[in-house]
Amino acid sequence: xxxxxxxxxxxxxxxxxxxxxxxxxxxxxxxxxxxxxxxxxxxxxxxxxxxxxxxxxxxxxxxxxxxxxxxxxxxxxxxxxxxxxxxxxxxxxxxxxxxxxxxxxxxxxxxxxxxxxxxxxxxxxxxxxxxxxxxxxxxxxxxxxxxxxxxxxxxxxxxxxxxxxxxxxxxxxxxxxxxxxxxxxx
Amino acid sequence: xxxxxxxxxxxxxxxxxxxxxxxxxxxxxxxxxxxxxxxxxxxxxxxxxxxxxxxxxxxxxx
Numbered sequence: 001x002x003x004x005x006x007x008x009x010x011x012x013x014x015x016x017x018x019x020x021x022x023x024x025x026x027x028x029x030x031x032x033x034x035x036x037x038x039x040x041x042x043x044x045x046x047x048x049x050x051x052x053x054x055x056x057x058x059x060x061x062x063x064x065x066x067x068x069x070x071x072x073x074x075x076x077x078x079x080x081x082x083x084x085x086x087x088x089x090x091x092x093x094x095x096x097x098x099x100x101x102x103x104x105x106x107x108x109x110x111x112x113x114x115x116x117x118x119x120x121x122x123x124x125x126x127x128x129x130x131x132x133x134x135x136x137x138x139x140x141x142x143x144x145x146x147x148x149x150x151x152x153x154x155x156x157x158x159x160x161x162x163x164x165x166x167x168x169x170x171x172x173x174x175x176x177x178x179x180x181x182x183x184x185x186x
Numbered sequence: 187x188x189x190x191x192x193x194x195x196x197x198x199x200x201x202x203x204x205x206x207x208x209x210x211x212x213x214x215x216x217x218x219x220x221x222x223x224x225x226x227x228x229x230x231x232x233x234x235x236x237x238x239x240x241x242x243x244x245x246x247x248x
Contacts, residue, residue: 018187018188018189020188020190020209021188021190021192022191023192023195023241023242023243024243024244025244035244036243036244038243042235051227051232051233052232052233053223054235055235056236056237071219075220076219130237130238130239130240152188175219175220178224
């Protein structure tokens with residue numbers, strides 16, 4: 001993993017984030033619980049048309065690797081996901097397993113361009129979370145994460161030197177091409 | 187203060203949801219990212235954020 005930036009930043013730069021408040025169902029164990037706080041950050045995939053597509057991801061120190069939804073790989077990044085390197089029978093916390101196909105990708109977090117991140121794209125419907133997972137390999141390797149839940153916040157601190165430059169944007173996939181209706185003058 | 191996703195996602199319990207860049211409102215939804223992004227991209231929204239809709243985001247162990 002590499003961090004690129006067009007700013008003159010150095011190792012140890014801190015990015016602050018806020019926890020996300022999400023819907024949660026009450027249960028006998030927690031009868032008053034209607035919401036939960038989770039550490040989500042949006043990552044962004046820049047496209048060649050000057051726009052970006054964001055994708056909410058959870059920071060998960062219990063995950064070995066980063067795992068994203070299949071559809072993000074195919075429809076947003078234009079990957080042939082099944083051509084990635086297969087990690088079969090990844091074990092989830094419930095004991096269910098899934099296959100993941102790894103590709104090296106790039107994305108932005110705030111002003112940082114993150115290059116060469118090895119991410120597993122998970123079989124459709126098999127990634128149990130509703131957001132991507134940022135895990136140990138290629139995320140916790142390079143960011144120190146400080147959680148301050150009492151303050152509704154957490155921080156990422158870069159641990160590796162930055163390189164000059166930006167990541168290449170992704171070509172707009174067929175799935176994302178928008179047809180614009182031509183205006184006719186009457 | 188935490189980012190409140192309870193309010194914008196309250197009517198979305200399944201499928202893909204595209205949130206506005208400030209995460210305060212839903213700008214698109216559908217069964218795929220392609221469908222969810224169709225509306226915001228055609229309106230020129232430059233940085234929509236994707237998440238899946240769910241009845242319950244909190245009672246999980248990722």
